[in-house]
Amino acid sequence: MNFEESKYGQKAEENFLKGYNCTQSVFLAFADLHGMDEKTAARLSSSFGGGMGRLREVCGAVSGMFLVAGMLYGYEEPKDFEGKKAHYERIQQLARAYEAENGSIVCRELLGLNKKREESTPEQRTTEYYKKRPCGKLVRMAAAIMEEYLQEHPLDFETEK
DSSP: OGGGHHHHHEEEEEHHHHHHHHHHHHHHHTHHHHOOHHHHHHHHHHHHHHHTTSSOOOOOOHHHHHHHHHHHHHHTTTTTTHHHHHHHHHHHHHHHHHHHSSSSSBBHHHHTOHHHHHSSSSOOOHHHHHHHHHHHHHHHHHHHHHHHHHSSSOOOOOHHH
């Protein structure tokens, strides 16, 4: 898929430029499909930015993609072994697609950082911030990967939701 042509990728990058964190940017881009109101979606996904609260672990864009997958394809019943298995396979497939493009799904590795944890205070969003961070491109890519997955695995929204 050409990431530049992705409708959801463009929405995700626009969200990031508005100031949403990476997870929020991707998750909110798919609001038309998951149906969660913007305020609830933003709050639900707020903890995962900066590689989970600036811990620099799993990239927030990847977490956003996983949240979308859970809302659209996830299982509900705790004893649904086959549903859980299928969903975990889906999540691993999405992770592999992202990693194939970027070499990692880990925030600190994507940002070229040496230390695992940083202080909890996020950086101010300035022109310089946007110039030095690949995050806008990464949220666009994660949303595009999710969009491509949706095209390859269409949902029947009457029975899935």
